Amino acid sequence: MTYGGSDATVSTLFIDETRHVSKSITVQDIQAYKDRGEKFAALTAYDYTSAQILDRAGVPLLLVGDSLGMVVLGHDTTVPVTLDEMIHHTRAVVRGATRSLVVADLPFLSYQISVEQALENAGRMLQQTGCRAVKVEGGREIAATVKRLVQVGVPVLGHIGYTPQSAHVFGRNRVQGRDFDQGLALVRDALALEAAGAFAVVLELVPRQLAGEIAARLRIPVVGIGSGAECDAEIQVFHDVFGLYQDFCPRHAKRFANVAATIDNAVRDYVGEVTTHVFPSEAQAAAMDTDTLVQIRAYLDQDSFQTASPVPIRR
DSSP: OOBTTBOOOOOOEEEOTTSOEEEOOOHHHHHHHHHTTOOEEEEEOOSHHHHHHHHHTTOSEEEEOTTHHHHTTOOSSSTTOOHHHHHHHHHHHHHHOSSSEEEEEOOTTSSSSOHHHHHHHHHHHHHHHOOSEEEOOBSGGGHHHHHHHHHTTOOEEEEEESOGGGHHHHTTOOSOOOSHHHHHHHHHHHHHHHHHTOSEEEEESOOHHHHHHHHHHOSSOEEEESSOTTSSEEEEOHHHHTTOOOSOOOTTOOOSOOHHHHHHHHHHHHHHHHHTTOSSOGGGSOOOOHHHHHHHHHHHTSHHHHHHOOSOOOO
16 A cells, blocks of 8 residues: 555554554554544654553554654754754654654754755664654645655655744744635645655644645645644644643643643642651661661671761761
8 A cells, every 4th residue: 555655664563561463553554544534633742651651542643743842842942953852752752652653853954955964864763763754844845855755765744834943934923824825835735745755744723724625635644733623633742732831832732631730739749748757658668677787787886887987877
């Protein structure tokens, strides 16, 4: 089965916790969701532990987004994120995800300078992390690069609409495609990415009507974020969905839990129990045989040991 002009990725087997043999999700499986008319959910992940949780919950696609620049590293935009940082975090996610398809962002200026640069850096990403696809931002201007990546066996997830790596260009005009020229340009960008071989396209902050039009015209899945319910799939940032990112909550996000508040309460409880000598208790400590302790004390109390160790022993 081919997807957008490539059949480079093959399913691999793994043994899950119940010892049943299962298949890891591939780009062909992602295409099959659209072919069946079945919507799916995707999330970002940035570390081993969160990847484990999302993988076990059955999320089919995990994106190691350069949004880690903001929600993990504390930058104002994704622009400062480096390829080495993306590789570091993607390795961790791949270790935690046994079934989900892990896709990694290629960061700012790691693929835009030349096709050769894109091939080299995408190759590093796949070889050094074990992820099975990369994501790039841009439409027609990046189509030739996408085509070449797919030709050499690198599955590519496209990204158009609001593209965070161009945040300095967009300024506050985050929603894209509201007028005729912009809307038509986005449709053409999406079609160009499909023709170049992208296995899916992320559509960020696009009016829902236009997003629905694009999803209806593309054979490959359209993954929305802030683009309405007519997309074939939805992706959100881990820290937004679970209420961990406190700087702001985007309009397009919904907090399904307020984990930051839970952690805050737990930290206060922890600090309180430590300062009031409640924690740790005997339940959290290991014990020693009394006779052994007596022998150690007797040895430590010898004059020769006390001379060598001027620090007083406090019991």
